[in-house]
Amino acid sequence: xxxxESEDCVGSAWPGPLSVASGGAVEDGPQTAFxxxxxxxxxxxxxxxxxxxxxxxxxxxxxxxLEAGKTExxxxxxxxxxxxxxxxxxxxxxxxxxxxxxxxxxLRVIPAAQSESRALYGLDPLSLAQLALKDADxxxxxxxxxxxxxACRADACxxxxxxxxxxxxxxxxxxxxxxxxxxxxxxxxxxxxxxxxAARGKEVEPGAKRRRQAIPHSDDLDCTLCxxxxxxxxxxxxxxxxxxxCLARTMDHGLNRCPMCRTVLFLTPRSHPVSxxxxxxxxxxxxxxxxxxxxxxxxxxxxxxxxxxxLFVMDVVLPGKKMALNIFEPRYRLMTRRVMEGNxxxxxxxxxxxxxxxxxxxxxxxxxxxxxxPDGRFYLEVEGRQRVKIIxxxxxxxxxxxxxxxxxxxxxxxxxxxxxxxxxxxxxxxREWRIxxxxxxxxxxxxxxxxxxxxxxxxxxxSQPERLSFWVxxxxxxxxxxxxAMLRTTDTAxxxxxxxxxxxxxxxxxxxxxxx
Numbered sequence: 001x002x003x004x005e006s007e008d009c010v011g012s013a014w015p016g017p018l019s020v021a022s023g024g025a026v027e028d029g030p031q032t033a034f035x036x037x038x039x040x041x042x043x044x045x046x047x048x049x050x051x052x053x054x055x056x057x058x059x060x061x062x063x064x065x066l067e068a069g070k071t072e073x074x075x076x077x078x079x080x081x082x083x084x085x086x087x088x089x090x091x092x093x094x095x096x097x098x099x100x101x102x103x104x105x106x107l108r109v110i111p112a113a114q115s116e117s118r119a120l121y122g123l124d125p126l127s128l129a130q131l132a133l134k135d136a137d138x139x140x141x142x143x144x145x146x147x148x149x150x151a152c153r154a155d156a157c158x159x160x161x162x163x164x165x166x167x168x169x170x171x172x173x174x175x176x177x178x179x180x181x182x183x184x185x186x187x188x189x190x191x192x193x194x195x196x197x198a199a200r201g202k203e204v205e206p207g208a209k210r211r212r213q214a215i216p217h218s219d220d221l222d223c224t225l226c227x228x229x230x231x232x233x234x235x236x237x238x239x240x241x242x243x244x245x246c247l248a249r250t251m252d253h254g255l256n257r258c259p260m261c262r263t264v265l266f267l268t269p270r271s272h273p274v275s276x277x278x279x280x281x282x283x284x285x286x287x288x289x290x291x292x293x294x295x296x297x298x299x300x301x302x303x304x305x306x307x308x309x310x311l312f313v314m315d316v317v318l319p320g321k322k323m324a325l326n327i328f329e330p331r332y333r334l335m336t337r338r339v340m341e342g343n344x345x346x347x348x349x350x351x352x353x354x355x356x357x358x359x360x361x362x363x364x365x366x367x368x369x370x371x372x373x374p375d376g377r378f379y380l381e382v383e384g385r386q387r388v389k390i391i392x393x394x395x396x397x398x399x400x401x402x403x404x405x406x407x408x409x410x411x412x413x414x415x416x417x418x419x420x421x422x423x424x425x426x427x428x429x430x431r432e433w434r435i436x437x438x439x440x441x442x443x444x445x446x447x448x449x450x451x452x453x454x455x456x457x458x459x460x461x462x463s464q465p466e467r468l469s470f471w472v473x474x475x476x477x478x479x480x481x482x483x484x485a486m487l488r489t490t491d492t493a494x495x496x497x498x499x500x501x502x503x504x505x506x507x508x509x510x511x512x513x514x515x516x
Contacts, residue, residue, distance in 0.1 A: 036063050037091030037148070055084040059092055066095065071103045072122075090142035090149065097135035097152040104128035104159055129159035147173040147180050154186060166190060221282060225250070225259060230282055231293040233275045238263040244272050245297065248337065251376055252330035300396075301341040309347040309364060310335045311393060311400035316350035316483040317363040318470045319384045322455060327378040331398030336378045340370055347388055347404060350480050358400075360390050361407075361487045384470075387487055409466050409492045422496040423465035426503075430459060430472060433503045465492045472499030 039056045062077030078096040082089050104125040123131070133156035139149040150173030157166035170187040174180065223230050225246035232244040240260045250259050257264055283290045312332065317323070327336050339346050349362040369381035386406055393402035411419055456475040460467040473486050482502070489495050 036066060037094050038063060039091070051084050055081050055089070058084065059089075059095075062092070062095065066099060071099050071106065075099050075103070087142070090139045090146065093135045093139035093142070094146070094148050094152050097132045097139065097149075097156060100128045100132035100135065101152070101155050101159060104132065126160070129156055132156035133160060145176055147177040147183060149173075150176070151180075151182055151186060154183075154190075158190065163190070163194070221286075229286060229289045229293055230278070231290070231297060233278045233282070234272050235275045235278070236263070236265055238265075241275065241278065244274055245337075248272060249330075249334055252333045301338045302343070306343075306345075307404055307406075309345065309388065309402055309404050310339060310396075311347045311349055311362070311390075311402050313349050313351075313358055313400065315348065316359065316480045316487065317348045317365060317384045318473050318483055318486060319363055319386060320457065320467060320470050321363075321384040321474050322368075322457070323382060325378075325380040325382060327380060333376060333378060334397055335399045336367075336370070336380065339367065345385070347390075347402065348382075348384075349390070350484065352484065353481055358390075358393075359484055361484060362388050362390065362404075363487065364388050364404075364406075407487075407490065409490050409495075411492055415493065419465050419493050419496070420462070422493045422500075423462040423468055426468060426472060426496045426500050427459065427462050429500055429503045430475070465496060469495040469499050472496075472502065476502050478502055 039059045058077045058081035062074045062081065065071075065074035065077060075096055078092050078099065081092045082096070107125045107128070133153065136149055136153035136156050139146065140153065143149065150169045154166045154169035154173070157163070157169060167187065167190060170183050170190065173183040174187070177183065221230055222228060223233075223243045223246055224240075225242055228243075230241060230243055233241045234244040234247050235241045236247070236258050238258050238261055240258055242259065247259075251265075256266075312335070314325075327333055335346065344367040345364055346367075347362045348365050349358050351357065352359040363384045364386045365382040365384050367380055368383055369379075371379040373379060387408075388404035389407050391403045391405055393400050395401070456471055460471055462468060469492060470486065473483055478486075482498070486495055486498060489498075
């Protein structure tokens with residue numbers, strides 16, 4: 001176990017805070033006097049590295065400034081030492097952490113009259129305490145058995161009003177050195193402040209834990225729309241509070257009015273700020289109920305398995321297809337918000353002309369760009385990712401949700417050569433098609449051809465025959481019946497044959513194709 005009297009530390013305590021105009025010290029929690037860590041005595045061996053010598057000199061100079069009460073100069077010297085040897089300076093980090101904490105305390109006791117006559121520059125006490133905590137954590141990473149490092153962490157947490165973390169740091173340090181008077185005194189003073197605050201029943205100076213009675217559950221903490229405990233409460237300009245999701249759903253139906261008093265609300269999908277204070281009060285006082293509400297919402301936005309997908313019924317989409325969507329229906333606005341809070345994935349389906357029902361095959365698409373519009377609509381850019389087969393589907397809040405199975409091509413080992421040859425033939429035919437169509441459209445404008453090629457993207461290599469087969473379908477903008485047939489087949493060679501047939505048809509030219 002570590003000890004406060006290690007070879008790198010001297011037990012001399014720091015001097016008190018700098019004198020100020022008020023002349024008195026402020027009781028700001030445990031006033032810990034930390035041992036100053038010194039560099040190990042090396043005796044100035046010949047051939048000692050210059051960087052090591054500079055590092056040791058900066059460390060010693062920082063200690064001298066610290067003992068003289070020049071805290072800011074000490075911090076500068078410690079910073080120089082850390083730049084020279086950042087990974088061998090746990091003692092420097094401990095000293096600088098304590099220096100930051102000490103400077104934070106000094107700034108808290110400077111009276112207003114002094115700051116009015118002489119401006120104060122530099123960091124505020126909170127930022128200095130955060131730097132002290134950062135240095136203490138780094139010191140613990142470098143030497144996890146140092147009780148002084150845990151004492152520095154406890155002091156920094158105390159200044160940041162993280163009282164539970166401060167107590168935990170004291171206990172961790174005492175686990176390393178149970179007899180340490182430094183840690184025992186700090187923990188005792190911290191708990192004494194807590195006991196005094198509880199006895200008085202009111203807040204005291206920074207350092208005392210705040211104890212409040214639990215708030216009883218009442219209807220005022222329930223959302224008037226879903227009649228459940230408020231989850232991510234959002235307060236309108238007229239003063240009424242609803243769940244953020246519930247309020248957004250009323251906006252989806254074009255009702256830009258408060259559901260309670262009918263006041264006109266100027267809200268957009270981006271201007272639904274959560275009432276942080278109210279959220280924290282509810283979450284701390286009703287932990288179990290709030291956890292249930294969180295689990296309920298996460299089950300909707302983040303399904304337990306990737307096989308559960310929201311379904312958007314519009315058109316048959318092939319993997320690799322890029323398209324833009326204008327989402328304006330209320331049910332699909334809701335679906336879009338939930339998808340954006342999750343993994344950005346949903347399924348796209350079309351209708352089967354033979355059965356006159358929604359097709360049993362579709363494509364999982366990913367939202368690559370989402371732009372909320374002022375009137376509540378969403379402009380989306382999506383790209384097809386993977387084929388899915390619909391096992392079952394049901395309705396959820398107005399839109400379809402389905403359990404799907406992901407579909408991939410199956411290639412027998414004996415047919416790999418056949419598939420490779422088919423891919424080479426299809427790629428060659430596609431290149432010929434582009435040359436032929438470019439020549440046919442010369443002089444009449446080639447806008448349609450350019451748009452088709454841009455939407456399809458670059459041709460995949462022949463080493464990826466499955467992607468190549470879908471690329472042909474996206475390039476030629478084949479009809480929904482043909483796209484559905486390409487989705488359903490799991491034979492790569494058969495799909496490549498379909499693609500070659502499309503390329504060979506005279507009607508597949510850009511002059512006769514129309515953008516869908």
